[in-house]
Amino acid sequence: MARNEFDIIERYFAGQSPPGRGVVLGIGDDCALLEVPAGMQLAVSVDTVLAGVHFPEDTAAADVGYKGLAVNLSDLAAMGAEPAWFTLALTLPAPDPDWLAGFSAGLFELAARYGMALVGGDTTRGPLGLSIQVGGWVPAGQALRRSGARPGDAIYVTGSLGDAAAALALREHGPVPPTLRARLDRPTPRVREGLALRDFATACIDISDGLAADLGHILVRSGCGARIDLARLPRSPAFIAAAPALGRPDALVLSGGDDYELCFTAAPDCEPVLQERFAVLGCPLTRIGMIEAEPGLRGLDANGRTVDLDRAGYRHF
Numbered sequence: 001m002a003r004n005e006f007d008i009i010e011r012y013f014a015g016q017s018p019p020g021r022g023v024v025l026g027i028g029d030d031c032a033l034l035e036v037p038a039g040m041q042l043a044v045s046v047d048t049v050l051a052g053v054h055f056p057e058d059t060a061a062a063d064v065g066y067k068g069l070a071v072n073l074s075d076l077a078a079m080g081a082e083p084a085w086f087t088l089a090l091t092l093p094a095p096d097p098d099w100l101a102g103f104s105a106g107l108f109e110l111a112a113r114y115g116m117a118l119v120g121g122d123t124t125r126g127p128l129g130l131s132i133q134v135g136g137w138v139p140a141g142q143a144l145r146r147s148g149a150r151p152g153d154a155i156y157v158t159g160s161l162g163d164a165a166a167a168l169a170l171r172e173h174g175p176v177p178p179t180l181r182a183r184l185d186r187p188t189p190r191v192r193e194g195l196a197l198r199d200f201a202t203a204c205i206d207i208s209d210g211l212a213a214d215l216g217h218i219l220v221r222s223g224c225g226a227r228i229d230l231a232r233l234p235r236s237p238a239f240i241a242a243a244p245a246l247g248r249p250d251a252l253v254l255s256g257g258d259d260y261e262l263c264f265t266a267a268p269d270c271e272p273v274l275q276e277r278f279a280v281l282g283c284p285l286t287r288i289g290m291i292e293a294e295p296g297l298r299g300l301d302a303n304g305r306t307v308d309l310d311r312a313g314y315r316h317f
């Protein structure tokens with residue numbers, strides 16, 4: 001980008017990174033050199049976040065940095081992988097020092113929490129956006145895949161659903177309650193929960209495009225269907241308080257994107273120990289339904305009627 005590209009990298013990125021694990025050579029050469037501990041597999045994922053598409057243009061720089069890493073950590077969580085390192089490809093309209101300082105602070109606030117090193121990247125000029133690639137480790141053969149759900153398994157979700165979508169909907173009309181706005185700007189990746197789930201989950205996914213769409217991915221990959229109880233879908237106190245101002249709150253809970261909660265399946269007799277483990281982690285856990293042999297996603301509505309829920313989710317195209 002600019003002549004001072006290397007100053008930017010040193011000041012805001014290389015100089016801020018925690019040392020990380022498995023990093024033989026970090027920022028500064030043509031490639032990073034990374035090691036994976038014996039017996040572990042490397043889990044890799046990349047996600048792009050663009051201004052006006054994945055975050056509102058008025059989002060604070062620190063929140064852009066935080067969210068860019070959080071959505072990627074959520075993918076590691078969904079595989080039951082332990083975060084290790086990340087790379088950053090950043091496109092900026094201009095090298096604004098205030099923006100860069102804020103972005104770097106938000107990014108490394110989250111990176112430091114998980115001891116993740118920034119090991120490389122790319123810096124270019126253009127419309128604001130970034131791609132972060134994450135690497136994590138999972139014991140060989142223990143990753144949580146989408147494909148393992150079986151009829152009779154119980155279906156769970158962590159945390160609450162619809163908060164981020166509610167924040168987006170409310171900002172069209174006026175002020176957004178801070179707890180909802182925080183769920184949009186600073187999603188909580190369920191990393192420790194994902195690690196705990198290695199002992200329990202038969203299938204797992206993170207909810208980025210809405211529960212219906214993402215649970216749908218588990219069903220397709222696992223070759224089965226599901227029935228969920230719509231009244232049981234977890235709603236936060238802030239969401240419930242805001243519900244009268246939301247056109248169709250139930251649709252946001254079912255299909256709103258950007259939750260970054262985990263949806264997973266497990267044998268029903270795991271319930272007591274699962275609840276105990278999640279209580280220790282301080283993460284709400286809700287059983288929402290059952291895996292069935294018949295393909296498709298069905299919901300039980302408040303009147304006890306079964307409704308067809310296929311095709312409810314966020315699509316980019």
Ligand code: ADP
Pocket residue numbers: 009013014026027028029030031088089090118119120121122123
């Ligand atoms: P090259 O031209 O060989 O790809 P660059 O000159 O683009 O290398 O980058 C120099 C070093 O700085 C590389 O190690 C690269 O990974 C790192 N780097 C560039 N941009 C970033 C960034 N935004 N965050 C972290 N590291 C970066």
Ligand code: MG
Pocket residue numbers: 029030
């Ligand atoms: Mg090079």
